[in-house]
Amino acid sequence: MTSFFKYDVVVVKFPFASSLKYKARPAIVVSSDFYNENSRETLLILAVSSSIENKLDFELEILHWEESGLLKPSIFKSSLATIEKDFVISKLGSLAQSDVDRIEKLIEVIC
Numbered sequence: 001m002t003s004f005f006k007y008d009v010v011v012v013k014f015p016f017a018s019s020l021k022y023k024a025r026p027a028i029v030v031s032s033d034f035y036n037e038n039s040r041e042t043l044l045i046l047a048v049s050s051s052i053e054n055k056l057d058f059e060l061e062i063l064h065w066e067e068s069g070l071l072k073p074s075i076f077k078s079s080l081a082t083i084e085k086d087f088v089i090s091k092l093g094s095l096a097q098s099d100v101d102r103i104e105k106l107i108e109v110i111c
Contacts (some may be wrong), residue, residue: 002089004029007103063102
């Protein structure tokens with residue numbers, strides 16, 4: 001089984017709140033390494049979007065998106081989800097420290 005670490009950038013089958021459908025979307029693993037090693041097959045993730053023009057005032061741009069493995073300039077969305085580890089399609093990379101600092105600020109705002 002693949003190991004996941006906090007702040008990994010992954011592509012997941014992201015659930016839509018209004019239906020049972022899924023779409024492949026990038027996301028950030030935000031659950032702790034302890035949780036990831038000991039949970040029952042789930043991860044806590046934060047959605048990522050390349051739709052920068054639609055961002056909310058408190059959603060933040062990912063500064064080092066290329067180094068993280070993302071294909072386009074992207075933002076951290078304010079959408080958290082719990083997903084099954086089996087929903088992870090691939091691992092792209094991990095966040096740079098400056099982006100880790102930014103995502104932690106966003107999590108403080110939304111949680």
